Amino acid sequence: MANSICLFMNSMEQETRELARGLRRRDPDLLDELIARYHYRLFRYLWALTGSREAAEDLFQETWMRVLERGHQYSPRWRFETWLFAIARNLAIDASRRRQPESLDALLCPEDMRAPHELRDPDSLTPFESAAAGEQAGRMGALLRQLPPDNREVLVLRFQEDLNLDEIAAVTGAPLSTVKSRLYRGLEALRNLLTEKEA
Amino acid sequence: MNPQDHERACRLIDAWHVEGIPAPEQEWLDAHLAECTECRAQALTNERALQLLRSVTVRADPALVSVTQARVRLWARQLRERQARLRALWVSCALSWVLGAVTAPLLWQAMSWLGQRFAVSQAIWIALFALCWIVPATLVGAVLVWQHSRAGGVNNNSEVFL
Numbered sequence: 001m002a003n004s005i006c007l008f009m010n011s012m013e014q015e016t017r018e019l020a021r022g023l024r025r026r027d028p029d030l031l032d033e034l035i036a037r038y039h040y041r042l043f044r045y046l047w048a049l050t051g052s053r054e055a056a057e058d059l060f061q062e063t064w065m066r067v068l069e070r071g072h073q074y075s076p077r078w079r080f081e082t083w084l085f086a087i088a089r090n091l092a093i094d095a096s097r098r099r100q101p102e103s104l105d106a107l108l109c110p111e112d113m114r115a116p117h118e119l120r121d122p123d124s125l126t127p128f129e130s131a132a133a134g135e136q137a138g139r140m141g142a143l144l145r146q147l148p149p150d151n152r153e154v155l156v157l158r159f160q161e162d163l164n165l166d167e168i169a170a171v172t173g174a175p176l177s178t179v180k181s182r183l184y185r186g187l188e189a190l191r192n193l194l195t196e197k198e199a
Numbered sequence: 200m201n202p203q204d205h206e207r208a209c210r211l212i213d214a215w216h217v218e219g220i221p222a223p224e225q226e227w228l229d230a231h232l233a234e235c236t237e238c239r240a241q242a243l244t245n246e247r248a249l250q251l252l253r254s255v256t257v258r259a260d261p262a263l264v265s266v267t268q269a270r271v272r273l274w275a276r277q278l279r280e281r282q283a284r285l286r287a288l289w290v291s292c293a294l295s296w297v298l299g300a301v302t303a304p305l306l307w308q309a310m311s312w313l314g315q316r317f318a319v320s321q322a323i324w325i326a327l328f329a330l331c332w333i334v335p336a337t338l339v340g341a342v343l344v345w346q347h348s349r350a351g352g353v354n355n356n357s358e359v360f361l
Contacts, residue, residue, distance in 0.1 A: 184213055191244050
């Protein structure tokens with residue numbers, strides 16, 4: 001068991017080192033593969049961050065361009081998605097500053113957190129499943145919109161993107177203790193909202 | 200069941216999701232949840248909320264993905280070409296400095312001979328020598344700096360902190 005865990009860790013390290021080398025070389029095939037592999041998670045994160053499909057689409061493209069330009073800055077000690085989300089977050093903040101220099105909260109307090117029109121990762125959705133998923137995402141979007149922005153972001157990173165606490169701290173640039181308290185507060189707020197909604 | 204137990208259970212239910220809890224705490228929580236309907240309801244609400252959160256599935260338009268892949272490929276090619284140009288400039292800059300250093304004594308002698316031949320004052324032919332020696336390398340260096348600042352100026356408004 002210990003041996004297989006060790007082998008797994010080694011192969012992961014090897015993979016991230018190769019990824020770092022490929023990013024430094026700006027290997028277009030590697031970037032194609034990364035876009036195909038991470039487009040779903042990146043888009044979901046951007047949508048949660050901005051609350052707007054159009055903004056998420058713009059930032060999606062910009063994020064991958066930045067990955068290409070700054071590939072040499074990727075450190076193999078982080079998982080790729082942690083670095084990717086950090087880039088996306090910084091770009092989203094930059095975009096928000098350009099639009100509304102007075103308020104960074106505007107980024108995380110979107111006016112219209114609408115339900116996206118395409119839902120569920122698998123391509124083969126029946127019309128019924130599609131409608132049900134859309135309704136569910138819409139409901140969740142409405143609930144998320146009511147959460148404080150900081151709390152919403154960490155909830156998304158922890159429970160949608162499965163990042164660990166250190167990774168969330170790295171993405172958000174917040175201390176670990178702050179990440180934890182935001183998660184506790186966010187979870188409590190989400191639970192209360194759900195209870196209120198169901199009551 | 201005393202209120203402290205409920206409080207502890209509530210704390211552990213959240214902690215289990217957020218950062219995990221040690222095995223003895225987990226055992227205590229399981230035992231408590233088996234008996235306490237109020238805390239079990241809270242645990243179930245947490246589960247439902249997170250399940251709902253995880254069920255949010257937003258997909259990028261496939262066209263957006265392929266357009267992004269194409270743009271990234273194109274930009275990668277342009278960046279590689281720009282890098283090759285910069286490399287060529289670096290090489291020519293280095294070459295011009297080396298050649299300048301190697302030919303300096305010869306150029307000095309040539310300028311000195313021309314100065315005497317045409318009866319030009321020493322200050323003038325030394326200035327001409329300096330100009331001939333410095334101008335090519337300075338020009339290449341200036342182009343290099345210009346190119347470098349252009350390359351660095353593309354989308355450099357956001358740093359990645361990791």
